[in-house]
Amino acid sequence: MKKAYILFLISGFLLGSCSDFDEDINKNPNLPNQASGTQLIANAQLSLPGLASSPKGSSMAQYLAETQYVGLTLYPQESTSFYGYYQGPLENLQTVLDAEDLNAADGPIDNQLAVAKILKAYYYWNLTDRWGDIPYSEALQGADNFTPAYDTQESIYNDLFAELKEANSMMVSGSITNDIVYGGDMDKWKKLANTIRLFMALRLSEVDPAMAKTEFSAALSAGVFTSNDDNLVFEHLADANNQNYWYSQVVERNREWWALSENLVEEMKPVNDPRLAVYGDPARETGEYTGLKFGEEDNIGTEEFALLGSKIFAQDAPVYLVTYAQVLFAKAEAAHRGWIEEDAETNYNMAVEASIEQWTGSSDGAGDFLANPKIAFDAGNALEQISNQRWVHLYMFGYEAWSEWRRTGYPNDLVEPNGNEIPTRLSYPDNEAFNNEANYEAAVGRQFNGDDSIYGKVWWDE
Template structure:
């Protein structure tokens, strides 16, 4: 059944481009549907979820991977980066489902179709605003009605997303939906996802609005968040070309052995015999040992002497982990340490590490011994660093999320500055905005960064 759903979704991706009604086309193909259903629009949007994670740039931001070929791409050049694809594809399709007057109750309760679309829409917007800062939001997704949307402040976007997620979860009724390639139509898991995203968003406010963060964190926790790895938001690829892992296409299809594990990552994992390391990377072919490459190294590089990206990570059907139970437990450990919630930070931390090992290795057999290792065993006097560093290890290959947590907490505290260039604080806006939406672009840049669209500016919560 899941394979059929995936194939259906892939076929949808070939015929959808952000619109739901193709009946006006002068080139009508009678073998394809003229109108996409609500669940097809949602499935099409879900196909873009792995793109939130699968990106060399994201891995460079978190310093998980080091370039072995074109090192300059990893040295944080000041360059334009586009957010257009997120608006034009997944967000537009989700908005079309939300606005549709023709949703088919035969595909599941209409309220649930809209709820899922709203949860996914909020999740995509959260990722976009955390990368760029202020972005078009309230006036976005209006098609030809508005080509020059204003940029909403990140603070206002966060406030809106909190309410959007609460409302979406509250509207869920009994009954599954069709074509759900993520949770198989299980609405209880979608509700947990909505609450879990709220929980993680609330923690982002720890340095800029801690009182609001604490309130939202507890509300989300009380409403019900992930309780095991079974709840994880995971995109599961297939062992076929139509829906394969991004890294498989790069490394196997195009023979690009361009990425080694960083020295920072290997030095964190190898001394403690971390059971996740054999999944994260392969031993160096020259020595059969795990050897990290210094991030940004431009001279002593190669593919034989360093540990390249792990075979399990770039398998054709390798999954992409986006929101996970381990993240919830790391968040609770930090919240307990901050006094936001009751409970023992050490217990939550141990549960987080255990969930992470289980997620990545499929086993918890080695966890008990692993948690006693010096450097892994929880140290109350060093709590924030341990939680932040182990969360970074866990978030491997979702570099953008790890980068966001690094910006917020400063952990791990040993990321390098290649050629003296610090890790950026944001992505710069698309070049086209200067021409296509000049007034709103310039106002947003002035408001946030004093007029300079610089990658070393800071987003609202990173103050």
């Protein structure tokens, strides 16, 4: 017993001293004990490709058909979690915005805050367009509020417009460090903020045309993208620590699970679209581009259909998020609607050219492509033509293309697999019904008459 008592005393002493001992021995004098503001911003940027690189997103826009394990392309009624965005990039960005001790050695503090605001707005815009009303004004408070209320999508849009304008106005001269997308170039961040505003404004074309026109014109005047050099692109590396999502799926896991959809191939192949050779690889059996019917469950395989392109799933393939071609398509549509005094055809032609240059590395084939009677601008069919070419351009950012389909109705020939209509939103995470019951039920009741269905419509989807 005496021996046991002595051991108990020794262990008690060690445990009591452990915290001080660990604190001293685990400190590295050569490393900061907490992340800097720009390091947190960089960490938030690492989540950007996840906004686009998604089989579910691709299924919403019907770019890719499943060659086996057909599931997503049948549009099952299922929940989709947004927790990762709140617990990851949004939390990082809010930490920057709440910080009282940002280091000016990483660049002007106002610029750090401005970039954090822009990225935060961009993430929230993506979230609200997918789910509808979401936690916003009461979110990201940690232990102070585990059950945030859901803000209406309309109020979120209004606040995001204001946040982007404020971010734009607060920028000063000087760059920031650790910026992995724009290298600290604040002129490009300013253009990005205005370009996001432009796209958000266009999204309101059916629900509030007057506001859409006003915000669109203001964003355009403030200065948007002027070339592909301005594009928000996430550049992956030929390295396992920062590689393309699709590489991990197709190459590392040996999954030839995705073929180009029949709709996509039939939109591109008959007009000799030069982007098709980038988007997919020809069928091994025939050497031809043959699309697989979206949602097909029986006549599927990997030899007779064009599969996801090797340039798309390359380890270091880039992810295009916000692009100059989108700006030009938006301007073409705005001109067609009479919002701006520019020529719709000119902007349409420039948009197609910029898209071809973005995807193929050269605009050499744009002239012949635009000369095709099926592609040449037709003022009497402008909205459909602009929308269809924008859909082709947005390949692999399915969620964004899906939002544009919901707004415009184009392309108007997408299929309903097994009679299932294309969803019009994502359902909230299952856990919300338990973890945040009152606010979840209020949001579902307010928007969708109590039914958290994938066929409810978000605010701007008239």
